[in-house]
Amino acid sequence: MHGLEHYVMSIIFHYRYAGLFIMLTGGMIGIPVPDEFLMTFSGFQTTLGRMDFTKTLFVAATGSFMGMNLSYWIGRRLGIPFLQKIGPFLHFNEHKINSAEHWFRRFGDRLIVIGYFFPGFRHFTAYFSGMSKLNYARYVVLAATGALLWSITFITLGRILGEHWEKITFILHRYLVRGGIILALIVFLIYLYSLKRGKASLED
Template identity: 90%
Template sequence: MHELEHYVMSIIFHYRYAGLFIMLMGGMIGIPVPDEFLMTFSGFQTILGRMNFAKTLLVAAFGSFMGMNLSYWIGRRLGIPFLEKVGPFLHFNEKKIKSAEHWFQRFGDRLIVIGYFFPGFRHFTAYFSGMSKLHYGRYALLAATGAFLWALTFITLGRILGAHWEKITFILHRYLVRGGIVLALIVFLIYLYSIKRGKASLED
């Protein structure tokens, strides 16, 4: 087990709900927190009677939701102009950024819920939802739904796995990271295809 995981376990052990809320909110902003590990361990604590299942679920879901909201508003305040400033370093020109913004406004909101389950991808959907000025009411509903389902999945998993929670979580995390990379690649290819099809329609 890495030092970070030991630190996370120590915080949950000593501060329980407050530690869970703060760390999940920070993790959604982009602070390197092993979110799935954190929630599965919290689920395991409910078996030991140190934490209540319903309260743990609500705190985890609310902490995740608040973090996703902060990310949304940071993205919205910084906006596309910020992305245009750093774009040249990421090989993004103004035309590509506008195309990405348009594409995300049309299709990206569908990724908000599923994006929770893939490390790194959830941060992209939160920040870019704000940058592309996705309607906040729709975003909040999807973010809240995703936060609840994500928390329910991993806290329940920790409760079901019992003493085996740690080993299974590390294996699962490895596959989720790979899945996130594949999902990002698929989204990127669909994005490129939509741009190419848009160019073809303009030429016609």
């Protein structure tokens, strides 16, 4: 077990619901927290009677939802203007920024729910939802749905696995990271394709 995982277990063991809420909120913003590990361990704690299953589920869903909302507003307030300032250094001009925003308006919101299940990718969907100024009411519904499904999945998994939660979680996390990389690559290729189509339409 790595030091970070051991630290997470210690926080949950001592602070329980408050620790779970704060760490999930911070993890969704981008602070390096092993979220799936955190929730499966919390689910395991419900089998020992140290935490209540329903309350743990509510706290986890609320914490992750809060983090996704903070990420959305950070992206909305700072994202596009900041990107426009540093764009020339990254060869990312105004047309490309507008094309990326248009692409996310068309396809990106569909990834918000499924993005929860892939480490790293969920942060991308939250920040870019804000950067693209996705309708907030729609974002709230999708983010809340994803938070609930994600929390139910991993807290229930920790409860079902019991003493085997740790071994299975590490294996599952490894495959989710790989899946997230593949998903991010697919999204990037779709984005490049949309840029190419946009450029072609301007030339016609």
